[in-house]
C-alpha cells in the first residue's frame with residue numbers, strides 16, 4: 001500500500017502498524033467514527049515537582065470535596081510525582097491548550113487544601129505536565145486491509161486498569177509473532193485480533209463507578225471511604241478479599257511465539 005506523508009512524499013509498505021496512543025489521529029483517518037470511547041468521568045493531571053522533607057517513602061493521597069484528589073509519590077530520581085484528579089463528566093478539556101488546562105486546575109484546586117497550593121505553584125515551572133480526560137478506546141475491529149492498530153490506539157484501557165503497558169507489549173509481541181507465522185498480513189492481523197480480544201475485554205471491564213467511589217464529592221463520602229479503606233487494609237480482611245476477588249489473569253497463549261523465537265536463535269544460543 002502507498003502511504004502519503006504530511007511533510008510531503010510517499011512510500012510503499014506491506015503493512016502499516018498504528019501505535020500512536022489513545023488520541024491516535026491516524027486511527028481517525030483510517031477508521032473514521034469507528035471508535036466509541038467509554039468515558040470514565042475522571043480528569044487527571046500529572047507533573048513532577050521538587051521533593052520536600054515531608055515526602056518520605058510513602059505515596060500520600062488526599063481527598064477533597066467535589067470529587068477532587070491530590071496525590072504525592074516520591075520517585076527514585078530525587079523528585080516527587082504529583083497527581084491532581086477531578087471526578088466529573090467529560091467536557092472536552094483534553095483538547096484545550098496546556099495554558100487553559102493549567103488555568104482550569106488552578107481554579108478547581110484553589111480551595112482544595114492540604115498540599116494543593118504546592119502542586120499548583122509547580123504547574124508553571126514543570127516541563128512534564130500531562131493532562132487527560134480518561135476514556136477507553138473501543139473499536140469493533142483493529143485492522144482494515146493492510147493497516148492495523150495496536151496498544152492504546154487500539155484499546156486504551158486507561159490508567160485505571162493498571163495494565164496498559166502489559167497490553168501494549170503483549171500486543172506488539174503477538175502481532176510480530178503472527179506476522180512471522182502467517183503468509184499474508186490480512187490473516188496475521190485476524191489471528192492477532194483473535195489472540196488479544198479476551199485480554200483486552202478483561203482489562204476494559206474496570207467498572208465506571210470506581211473513580212466515583214475513590215473520589216467522593218461530600219465530606220460524609222470522604223469519611224465513609226476512609227473508614228472502608230482502613231477496614232480493608234486490616235491483614236485478616238485483606239487476605240479474605242484477595243481470596244474472594246482474585247481471578248486468574250487472562251492472557252493469550254504465548255508459547256507458539258516463544259517457539260518461533262527459539263527457532264530463530266543461532267544454534268549455539270538456542271540450547
Ligand SMILES: Cc1cc2nc3c(=O)[nH]c(=O)nc-3n(C[C@H](O)[C@H](O)[C@H](O)COP(=O)(O)OP(=O)(O)OC[C@H]3O[C@@H](n4cnc5c(N)ncnc54)[C@H](O)[C@@H]3O)c2cc1C
Pocket residue numbers: 019020021022024025026046150151152153157158159162163164165166168
Ligand atoms: C498517567 C498514566 C499512568 C499510567 N500508569 C500505568 C501503570 O502503572 N501501569 C500500566 O501498565 N500502564 C499504565 N498506564 C498506561 C500506559 O502508559 C499505556 O497503556 C501505554 O503507554 C500504551 O503504550 P502505547 O505505545 O500504545 O501508547 P503511548 O505510550 O501513548 O505511545 C504512543 C506514542 O506515539 C506518539 N505518536 C502519536 N501520534 C504520532 C504520529 N502521528 N507520529 C509519530 N508518533 C506519534 C506519541 O507521542 C507517543 O509517544 C498509565 C498511563 C497514564 C497516562
